[in-house]
Amino acid sequence: MRRTLLQGLLHRPLTEAAPRAEETAAVELAHALNTAAQRKLGRSLSIREIDAGSCNGCELEIHALNNAFYDLERFGLRFVASPRHADVLLVTGPVTQNMREALERTVRATPDPKWVVAVGACARDGGVFARSPACLGGVASVMPVDLVIHGCPPTPIDLLRGLLTLFAPGAAGRAQSS
Amino acid sequence: MSAWEDAGARLAAGTATLLSLWGEPARAHVALLDGAEIVHLALDCADGTFPSLGRVHPPALRLERAARDLYGLAPVGLPDARPWLDHGETPTAYPFLPVEGERLHQIPVGPVHAGIIEPGHFRFTCDGETVVRLEERLGYVHRGVEALMRGADILSAARLAGRISGDSTVAYAYGFAQAVERALGLSPPPRAVWLRALMAELERLANHLGDVGAICNDASFGLMQAHCAILRERVLRASAVAFSHRLMMDCVVPGGTACDLSAIGADALRALIAELHRRFPPLVTLYDATASLQDRTVGTGVVRPDLARRFAAGGYVGRASGRDFDARRTPGYAPYDALALTVPVLSEGDVNARVWVRIREIEASLALVDGILARLPPGPVRAEPPPGTGEGMALVEGFRGDIFVWLRVADGCIAHCHVRDPSWFQWPLLEAAIEGNIVADFPLCNKSFNCSYAGHDL
Numbered sequence: 259m260r261r262t263l264l265q266g267l268l269h270r271p272l273t274e275a276a277p278r279a280e281e282t283a284a285v286e287l288a289h290a291l292n293t294a295a296q297r298k299l300g301r302s303l304s305i306r307e308i309d310a311g312s313c314n315g316c317e318l319e320i321h322a323l324n325n326a327f328y329d330l331e332r333f334g335l336r337f338v339a340s341p342r343h344a345d346v347l348l349v350t351g352p353v354t355q356n357m358r359e360a361l362e363r364t365v366r367a368t369p370d371p372k373w374v375v376a377v378g379a380c381a382r383d384g385g386v387f388a389r390s391p392a393c394l395g396g397v398a399s400v401m402p403v404d405l406v407i408h409g410c411p412p413t414p415i416d417l418l419r420g421l422l423t424l425f426a427p428g429a430a431g432r433a434q435s436s
Numbered sequence: 437m438s439a440w441e442d443a444g445a446r447l448a449a450g451t452a453t454l455l456s457l458w459g460e461p462a463r464a465h466v467a468l469l470d471g472a473e474i475v476h477l478a479l480d481c482a483d484g485t486f487p488s489l490g491r492v493h494p495p496a497l498r499l500e501r502a503a504r505d506l507y508g509l510a511p512v513g514l515p516d517a518r519p520w521l522d523h524g525e526t527p528t529a530y531p532f533l534p535v536e537g538e539r540l541h542q543i544p545v546g547p548v549h550a551g552i553i554e555p556g557h558f559r560f561t562c563d564g565e566t567v568v569r570l571e572e573r574l575g576y577v578h579r580g581v582e583a584l585m586r587g588a589d590i591l592s593a594a595r596l597a598g599r600i601s602g603d604s605t606v607a608y609a610y611g612f613a614q615a616v617e618r619a620l621g622l623s624p625p626p627r628a629v630w631l632r633a634l635m636a637e638l639e640r641l642a643n644h645l646g647d648v649g650a651i652c653n654d655a656s657f658g659l660m661q662a663h664c665a666i667l668r669e670r671v672l673r674a675s676a677v678a679f680s681h682r683l684m685m686d687c688v689v690p691g692g693t694a695c696d697l698s699a700i701g702a703d704a705l706r707a708l709i710a711e712l713h714r715r716f717p718p719l720v721t722l723y724d725a726t727a728s729l730q731d732r733t734v735g736t737g738v739v740r741p742d743l744a745r746r747f748a749a750g751g752y753v754g755r756a757s758g759r760d761f762d763a764r765r766t767p768g769y770a771p772y773d774a775l776a777l778t779v780p781v782l783s784e785g786d787v788n789a790r791v792w793v794r795i796r797e798i799e800a801s802l803a804l805v806d807g808i809l810a811r812l813p814p815g816p817v818r819a820e821p822p823p824g825t826g827e828g829m830a831l832v833e834g835f836r837g838d839i840f841v842w843l844r845v846a847d848g849c850i851a852h853c854h855v856r857d858p859s860w861f862q863w864p865l866l867e868a869a870i871e872g873n874i875v876a877d878f879p880l881c882n883k884s885f886n887c888s889y890a891g892h893d894l
């Protein structure tokens with residue numbers, strides 16, 4: 259183990275430069291974000307991920323945000339285990355009938371102010387599952403969405419760019435509270 | 437005895453292996469593996485009933501419950517009357533099996549879990565720290581895949597097949613493509629046959645690397661996770677260079693592949709293989725030499741070989757418990773018949789054995805990728821599927837185990853399609869594996885299985 263640790267120290271870092279939030283077509287701000295919430299939440303956000311019927315492809319790329327290349331925590335963003343600790347809900351999947359209640363309960367358990375981010379084609383509008391009676395067809399069919407990150411699945415860079423727009427000054431405007 | 441009931445008797449006696457059981461309106465199907473041959477039986481059930489096979493062969497239980505939920509078929513004699521994929525109007529009203537005894541308490545977990553994983557519910561009944569029973573409740577990610585398949589044109593259906601379980605997108609698209617090709621009597625060009633296997637091995641590498649790291653992480657050994665995640669990322673990046681998508685979604689299509697491998701792509705893959713050959717062995721040594729880690733994985737979550745055989749557990753779950761089966765070999769498909777394929781098999785059945793099977797499979801896949809790159813034939817990569825009507829089946833080896841596909845094509849559209857994820861036969865074994873272990877070891881056991889929720893829930 260000592261060798262592995264030593265080699266790790268001698269290695270140059272693998273971490274990518276931070277992407278710029280603005281330069282992207284992969285992200286869609288549903289409406290301007292609340293300035294008061296932005297001020298309150300600051301530059302440190304706790305994220306709770308919720309799979310609402312994803313094929314798990316989106317989860318794989320969300321997971322990748324934690325690896326050495328993307329190193330999400332350097333931006334003050336981190337994943338938390340409980341919705342009670344969360345500022346941002348990252349929702350994937352076309353929202354299945356069977357997950358609807360669990361999703362709504364999780365959102366209710368998250369304190370205000372909070373932002374809802376829909377990740378991937380499925381969460382955006384149901385994606386390939388949009389026609390299915392077993393799905394509600396996207397997160398916006400159940401609750402207001404603040405930000406959409408496109409892709410099937412979005413790459414980790416798309417995800418980073420999307421999340422960084424939450425800090426962007428131009429994103430200020432209306433609030434969401436329940 | 438009808439052929440249907442005879443199939444049940446053979447399954448119960450262990451002389452045939454259950455591949456899947458499924459429904460469509462007014463018809464029930466079962467597929468068995470008899471030696472190296474896939475046998476398919478269809479039973480017309482005009483009155484909406486069929487004799488339950490789950491009654492004599494428990495691995496069929498959940499499949500029959502699903503057929504009842506999805507197509508309204510009634511399996512006569514099925515001992516479990518509860519729905520499975522259909523959660524109805526009040527999902528919280530599900531009757532869990534009763535557990536009786538003094539001092540027992542229950543821990544409900546999920547569907548929303550603490551980590552970034554898929555949703556499912558686990559009901560633990562415990563005596564102190566020890567789990568005396570785990571009951572799973574799945575179906576939360578049921579998206580109605582089979583219903584969406586009906587009537588879809590072949591290409592849209594292939595896209596859908598690649599989104600049944602994202603971590604196995606190549607394997608699903610591969611199985612779906614093979615089944616369509618058999619239904620229409622189409623042979624894909626040789627180069628495509630080899631490219632598909634190349635993608636399948638890259639997918640296996642990425643997932644196994646991710647799993648080895650994640651299992652160690654659940655035993656609180658984050659160092660392995662950090663290093664394995666880097667290697668996994670390297671596989672995804674090389675795949676993106678070679679095939680323009682990190683997970684290689686929509687790259688395998690009926691008739692061949694959607695993209696060809698360029699010289700730049702091949703170089704990226706060769707560089708990847710060299711990098712993995714350099715970086716992976718020290719991590720294997722690290723795993724093997726860390727006593728505190730072994731302390732968590734050795735002897736934890738044991739699956740007995742007889743259970744693995746009875747449930748026809750595929751992939752590392754079966755192979756860590758002595759079940760020497762790999763769909764690339766039996767029934768087998770090209771190009772694996774022309775490649776030297778090693779299939780690691782262990783018999784301990786614990787978390788450690790499931791880690792070692794993955795490690796050996798990573799080494800085997802590296803050799804396969806090498807072999808494929810060296811012998812990739814030239815030529816076109818795609819043949820247009822002809823119009824036509826027919827039925828086709830396929831059994832392909834994903835990273836998790838064997839994926840079964842059966843479908844009927846009618847005039848260029850999918851009339852019916854059933855896919856069975858390896859997880860169908862692995863989830864029940866997780867319930868058995870955790871018995872007698874402490875609650876705190878559940879994440880570790882669960883990760884060592886890494887069953888698919890999406891693939892199972894359809």
Ligand code: SF4
Pocket residue numbers: 311312313314315316350351377378379380381385409410411412599602
């Ligand atoms: S957007 Fe794509 S990757 Fe994400 S859950 Fe949907 S199908 Fe899967």
